[in-house]
Amino acid sequence: MKSVAVIGAGCCGLTAIKCCLDEGLEPVCFERGNYISGLWHYTEEVEEGQACVMKSTVINTSKEMMCYSDFPIPADFPIYMHHQQVDRYFHMYADKFGLRKYINFNTEVNVINNINHEGIFQVYLSTRSGSWIVNRVAEKGLPWDMVQSTCFNTKLLTTFPNMITSRTEKKLDQKIDHEKYCLKPKHGLFSARQTMNDELPNRIITGGVIVKANVAEFTETGAIFEDGTTIDNLDAVVLATGYNFGFEFIDKSVIEVKANKVNLYKYMFPPNLQKHTMAIIGCFQALGATMPLSEMQCRLATRVFKGLKTMPESSKMWKDIKSKQAAMGMRYKQSLRHTIQVDYVPYMDELAEMVGCKPNTGKLVLTDPKLSMEVFFGPCTPYQYRLMGPGPWKGARNAIMTQWERTYEPLQTRPCAKTERKSSGAFYMMIVAVIAVLLYFIL
Structure with missing residues (x-):
């Protein structure tokens, strides 16, 4: 059995462990702290070299959009969760799939060699x-x-x-x-x-x-x-100027970051390695939730490690990298912040195509019209990428069809008179289905 080293047990590391297990690989995770969840583990005391959320942090992505694709967040959790609930979800995920036993806590990776409070203030x-x-x-x-x-x-x-x-x-x-x-x-x-x-x-x-x-x-x-x-007379200055990222423990001949720019195929793979035995997970700035994207990266990486997915030759990787960098330069204003930007749905689809789990909307229109409407017009929740292809989850369809019920459940705290809505009937569904097919193939 092939072993895969996973560095860090945050939101990316946890799903990396799970995806390794899904593909029959042996994960060995190294976590320098004594806890999981990474920066979502709040601590009162500052830990040197370790970032964490603030005491008041509430996540910016809703629960149905940020969950892992085969493990919905509990229905009674708030739509936008406080960091304590985000942390709790990660613990539930780790417990559900038995991930802790693969984590070596208090173990820091130093080197990877070449692998050829409320107050009133102004x-x-x-x-x-x-x-x-x-x-x-x-x-x-x-x-x-x-x-x-x-x-x-x-x-x-x-x-x-x-x-x-x-x-x-x-x-x-x-x-x-x-x-x-x-x-x-x-x-x-x-x-x-x-x-x-x-x-x-x-x-x-x-x-x-x-x-x-x-x-x-x-x-x-x-x-x-x-x-x-x-x-004048300022009490404090908070510099919210962003981050510089890098990989100090990886040999620069493998990965080198300059001015917050890094050359990685699909924001994951170093393009010059002879054997693709390394993948960087979560090295992107997403206009959307990080967790599902990281999970999809892990699903792709583990299939590459196992030999089920072949990477293109180096020249084609570099062409893809340069093309993405050029498109990013055309779209975004010049800034060190805009060097690894991805859009949620296009990036999910791009990776899913490589994995083989991108939903076939045209096929769904014919086999399951109601589901196809949710997949195409509804929120692109992670469950969609468990409907077909490698790693399917039998609960995916039900998770999609009930996602709005889970979204609204924490709001149902008093009885209200409900407005009855007349059903549009099968004819309406047929018209919508035809429109969906036309839009899918024309746009």
Whole structure:
């Protein structure tokens, strides 16, 4: 049996272990801490070299969109979970599939050689370029990501990018006039990561947060901004300037990061290795949930390790890498932040095609029309990628058909009179099915 080293027991490491087991590989996980969940394990004390969430952190992706594809998050968990529930979910996942016994805790990997609290404060928010503000709660109180992350919306955006971008920006401005709130950026909605925040507009309109220009310099007790205004007697400065990433324990001849850029095929595989025995999991910045994408990466990597999937030759890998980097440069504004960007649905589909588990919507229209409607027009939840191909899960269809029930369950805390809705009948379903087929093959 082949052994696979997994470094870290966070959200990516856990699913890496599980995917190895699914493919009959032997995972050996090294975790430098004495706990799982990575940065989602909150600690009061700062641990050197280890990031963690804040005490108040609530995840920005809804539970049905962020769960692993064969393990739904409990229905009674909130739609957007506090970090304690995210951590608890990871523990449940580890327990369900018996992952802990493969983890070597308090074991740090140093080198990989060449392998040929609430208070009242005045807050000044300095922003260099502004940002589009997206709320977790969309129209009718639905989770934003479940409304937006659909195969249908992805097809529309790909086919009519300017129209969809303009329309979506106008909808966001109807909620918050970004210009009046001094938040409007120069770049378009999809040319940088949006800011997911429900509280910021409320804080601005009540005076708790004052938006300022970029900081020109700091004085001994305050700051001078690029528009010439100054603030004095600041109590603290929080630098929310992002991250530089790297792999200090891996030989630079294998992977080298320069200016936050790294050359990895499908954001996973070093292209110059003679044998593809290494994969980097989670080295991407997703416009969507990280967990399902990491899981899909692991499903692909383990099939490569086992010899069930053959990688293309090095020149074709480099062509794909350069093509993605060029497209990213055309779309995103110049920034160290926008070097490993991926869109949720397209990237899931790209990896799923390689694994062989991408849903065949055309086939589903003929064999299971009701399911096909959910797959194409509904939220692109991870369960879709367990319907067919390698690693199918017999609970996938039911998970898809009941995903909205689990979404609403934590909201059902008092009895309400329900409005009866008349069924549209089989004829309506047939019309929708025909439209879905046409859209799928035309767009």
